[in-house]
Amino acid sequence: MIIKGKVWKYGDNVNTDVIxxxxxxxxxxxxxxxxxxxxxxxxxxxSGSVAEGDVIAAGKNFGCGSSREQAAQxxxxxxxxxxxxxxxxxxxxxxxxxNGLLVIESEEASENLSTGDEISIDTEEGTIxxxxxxxxxxxLPDFFSEIIECGxxxxxxRKRLKVNGx
Amino acid sequence: MTFxxxxxxxxxxxxxxxxxxxxxxxxxxxxxxxxxASIIKTFEEIxxxxxxxxxxxxxxxDHCVPAANEExxxxxxxxxxxxxxxxxxxxxxxxxxxxxxxxxEMGFAKPGELILGADSHTTTYGAFGCFSAGIGRSELAVxxxxxxxxxxxxxxxxxxxxxxxxxxxxxxxxxxxxxxxxGSDGALYKSVEIHGDGLQNISMESRMVLTxxxxxAGAKNAYIPPDKTAVDWxxxxxxxxxxxxxxxxxxxxEKVLKYNLNKLVPLVACPDSVDNVKEVxxxxxxxxxxIVIGTCTNGRxxxxxxxxxxxKDKKTAKDVRLLIFPASKEVYLESLKKGIIEILAEAGxxxxxxGCGPCLGAHxxxxxxxxxxxxxxxxxxxxxxxxxxxxxxxxxxxxxAASALTGKINYFL
Ligand code: SF4
Numbered sequence: 001m002i003i004k005g006k007v008w009k010y011g012d013n014v015n016t017d018v019i020x021x022x023x024x025x026x027x028x029x030x031x032x033x034x035x036x037x038x039x040x041x042x043x044x045x046x047s048g049s050v051a052e053g054d055v056i057a058a059g060k061n062f063g064c065g066s067s068r069e070q071a072a073q074x075x076x077x078x079x080x081x082x083x084x085x086x087x088x089x090x091x092x093x094x095x096x097x098x099n100g101l102l103v104i105e106s107e108e109a110s111e112n113l114s115t116g117d118e119i120s121i122d123t124e125e126g127t128i129x130x131x132x133x134x135x136x137x138x139x140l141p142d143f144f145s146e147i148i149e150c151g152x153x154x155x156x157x158r159k160r161l162k163v164n165g166x
Numbered sequence: 167m168t169f170x171x172x173x174x175x176x177x178x179x180x181x182x183x184x185x186x187x188x189x190x191x192x193x194x195x196x197x198x199x200x201x202x203a204s205i206i207k208t209f210e211e212i213x214x215x216x217x218x219x220x221x222x223x224x225x226x227x228d229h230c231v232p233a234a235n236e237e238x239x240x241x242x243x244x245x246x247x248x249x250x251x252x253x254x255x256x257x258x259x260x261x262x263x264x265x266x267x268x269x270x271e272m273g274f275a276k277p278g279e280l281i282l283g284a285d286s287h288t289t290t291y292g293a294f295g296c297f298s299a300g301i302g303r304s305e306l307a308v309x310x311x312x313x314x315x316x317x318x319x320x321x322x323x324x325x326x327x328x329x330x331x332x333x334x335x336x337x338x339x340x341x342x343x344x345x346x347x348x349g350s351d352g353a354l355y356k357s358v359e360i361h362g363d364g365l366q367n368i369s370m371e372s373r374m375v376l377t378x379x380x381x382x383a384g385a386k387n388a389y390i391p392p393d394k395t396a397v398d399w400x401x402x403x404x405x406x407x408x409x410x411x412x413x414x415x416x417x418x419x420e421k422v423l424k425y426n427l428n429k430l431v432p433l434v435a436c437p438d439s440v441d442n443v444k445e446v447x448x449x450x451x452x453x454x455x456x457i458v459i460g461t462c463t464n465g466r467x468x469x470x471x472x473x474x475x476x477x478k479d480k481k482t483a484k485d486v487r488l489l490i491f492p493a494s495k496e497v498y499l500e501s502l503k504k505g506i507i508e509i510l511a512e513a514g515x516x517x518x519x520x521g522c523g524p525c526l527g528a529h530x531x532x533x534x535x536x537x538x539x540x541x542x543x544x545x546x547x548x549x550x551x552x553x554x555x556x557x558x559x560x561x562x563x564x565x566x567a568a569s570a571l572t573g574k575i576n577y578f579l
Contacts, residue, residue, distance in 0.1 A: 025526070
């Protein structure tokens with residue numbers, strides 16, 4: 001899979017309350033509405049200007065805080081194809097994989113990329129390229145790739161239960 | 167093997183697992199709350215008709231109870247219909263209180279059990295020697311349908327506690343000290359094991375504060391080896407059959423930290439991050455508009471008792487609102503019988519119904535922009551309790567109660 005887009009750069013410890021504020025978590029929102037609230041606390045311009053395929057480059061511990069799955073979903077609905085970070089909060093990492101949102105741990109890329117950079121990610125090769133810069137990352141375990149290829153854990157489970165004849 | 171390696175090898179049926187491996191497990195219990203409404207939709211999308219095992223499913227209504235508006239009411243209604251249709255008996259409607267507290271009171275948190283919950287503070291149950299971790303909503307739906315989930319075996323951090331708390335210092339100060347030291351990602355993906363002689367001096371209720379807030383250091387789960395204190399507590403809840411799991415003596419830990427309880431002082435977590443920890447003396451005198459005593463972190467009997475000791479025969483400052491949320495109906499009733507509720511109400515506290523209240527900013531005490539709140543809860547992120555320009559300080563119930571007397575952050579005297 002090749003992903004092309006521009007970078008949105010954020011810092012360390014971007015928590016789920018600023019990715020998707022708690023006040024919306026118990027209100028049912030359409031994917032478009034969810035996309036509209038994405039990152040609104042720290043970057044009100046994000047949802048209006050993000051384009052399909054764009055990538056977030058964050059610092060360490062991205063997605064810390066509440067387990068709310070909407071944090072991963074709203075980014076995906078907003079068009080984000082991958083999040084690059086130094087590290088990820090555990091539940092966010094799970095939610096992203098389970099919703100088919102690619103997460104890549106790369107300290108180097110996270111440090112060197114800036115907002116607006118045009119980048120391309122090759123998931124099979126395990127490379128992130130931007131201008132002259134090339135960063136390598138360990139490809140995800142097969143288990144995760146399979147879930148992402150299915151489009152998330154729901155389609156994956158459906159496929160699996162069908163296989164098992166349930 | 168560490169506790170995490172040991173229990174995940176037992177539960178996955180693999181002889182020996184190591185940190186970093188991915189295993190598939192069948193949880194003993196799963197837990198969800200108001201978010202069950204959205205989980206149901208995903209469960210239906212998967213297309214399975216019946217939940218995998220109705221006796222292992224627990225559902226609580228606590229986050230926005232009673233329903234604050236039509237939207238929440240509809241969610242609650244959908245959940246009630248679902249548990250009726252699926253014949254789920256472990257359903258705790260709006261009168262019971264905060265999921266994590268009620269889950270333990272009901273005796274579901276048994277030593278050696280594996281529990282997955284659609285809430286980040288599911289780590290709480292580790293106080294009883296469970297492996298309990300928070301997962302996402304889709305994952306919970308997947309378990310409802312298939313009974314199974316993947317887990318990455320975490321590496322472990324060992325915390326050794328010695329000594330006993332000084333007067334006015336409690337488990338909240340210990341966990342704030344730890345998070346302040348290691349940072350909000352200090353235990354990221356990790357299993358936190360808390361050991362040491364100091365545990366003898368820490369009640370079950372206080373242990374739950376430690377495991378609950380380990381999540382704020384990024385922990386996957388937290389664990390305290392079940393001892394006599396834990397067993398005695400379980401027996402009072404009618405829980406008898408359980409198989410505790412203990413780590414091996416030669417288990418490998420990524421980090422070992424030691425804390426002497428005697429040396430701890432009262433602390434606060436300052437806005438907007440839980441690891442922004444300062445001594446009370448550094449922020450003394452900060453003007454407060456609202457104080458919240460409650461939540462799954464510090465809304466238990468001993469917490470309300472501490473607050474009542476400080477507020478007895480005194481009055482809260484005129485310009486501060488003191489909201490009290492007993493963590494559960496059981497806590498409410500016991501506090502009522504002990505006269506605690508009366509003391510708190512007479513002092514000027516507003517006694518709310520058991521539940522999460524304003525902790526997540528959904529209702530019952532939302533902050534306006536510019537307001538400052540001192541809360542005994544576990545999170546102080548920007549905008550969590552309301553306006554994005556409001557501020558939240560976190561403290562123990564003792565500091566919260568003492569601050570209610572002056573309307574400013576204050577020591578317990
Ligand atoms: S009291 Fe707060 S932290 Fe605890 S479960 Fe409720 S919303 Fe979450």
